[in-house]
Amino acid sequence: MSEKITAEKRTEFGKGAARRIRRADKIPAVLYGHGTEPVHMILPGHATMLALKHGGANAILDIDLEGEAHLGLTKQVQIDPIKRHIEHVDMVVVKRGEKVSVEVPVHVTGEIVRDGLLTTELQTIEVEADAMSIPEWIEIDVEGFEVGKQLHASDLALPAGSTLLTDGDALVLHVSQAPTADDVDAEMTEAEAEAGIEKDEAEDTEEA
Incomplete structure (x- = not known):
């Protein structure tokens, strides 16, 4: 079962940009695999947290990236060891009907x-x-x-x-x-x- 998420394209990089994203209650993320170029995006903080909590360790995110549809299998979630908020999410591209x-x-x-x-x-x-x-x-x-x-x-x-x-x-x-x-x-x-x-x-x- 997939969780629907509306994301934004990420255009700024570096530690300063990442901090600004997190201060806005959003999460830097990357989607890669299937021979495609990595797609860098920004996920909504609260909705993503709920999706990962509900989907567990292998949550599937059904992402609407400014009109582009992507399916991502969560591979790594980086958590701040002190504040416990999500710092970054790595996902791999999957397709419907594919075995993983x-x-x-x-x-x-x-x-x-x-x-x-x-x-x-x-x-x-x-x-x-x-x-x-x-x-x-x-x-x-x-x-x-x-x-x-x-x-x-x-x-x-x-x-x-x-x-x-x-x-x-x-x-x-x-x-x-x-x-x-x-x-x-x-x-x-x-x-x-x-x-x-x-x-x-x-x-x-x-x-x-």
């Missing part, structure tokens, strides 16, 4: 057994999908998974139209035995010993 390779986040739901410890080895899965039907995430229901349970990429249920590109033998998640309080204490003691930390022995202060 994308990294899709893994979304885990459900609760494993109480004495288990769930470890997720892969945070994303690579799939091939229609550009207009990219799954927002791959859901994995771990309800009732017991200690020793493993899930590999080939075990995942992919949405219709999506093909797995990640190695099918790749371990996605597994459930191990959760450590006991004694296990944690033993590990801490061992770590302290390796670090050369010595605990003071309690002194006997009782009077004879």
Whole structure:
């Protein structure tokens, strides 16, 4: 599903121009690929933020660039580490009906057994999908998974139209035995010993 965005052509470049664009609540962006020259544009800040939030990591933007229609697959979004606003968006040209390779986040739901410890080895899965039907995430229901349970990429249920590109033998998640309080204490003691930390022995202060 694509998000409609009305953009402007970008004619000024450099850090000063970029700052002016951001002060106006707009975002510098570039669209490239399919053997075409990069297209530099300015996106509306609020509308783009909502589109990226709704479309997820692989949002498709249906862009009206001063009368020119473009479809862009989001590839990189640069975020200011302090202010958390979007600084720049990189997109690659896509066409309707085209197959694209994308990294899709893994979304885990459900609760494993109480004495288990769930470890997720892969945070994303690579799939091939229609550009207009990219799954927002791959859901994995771990309800009732017991200690020793493993899930590999080939075990995942992919949405219709999506093909797995990640190695099918790749371990996605597994459930191990959760450590006991004694296990944690033993590990801490061992770590302290390796670090050369010595605990003071309690002194006997009782009077004879």
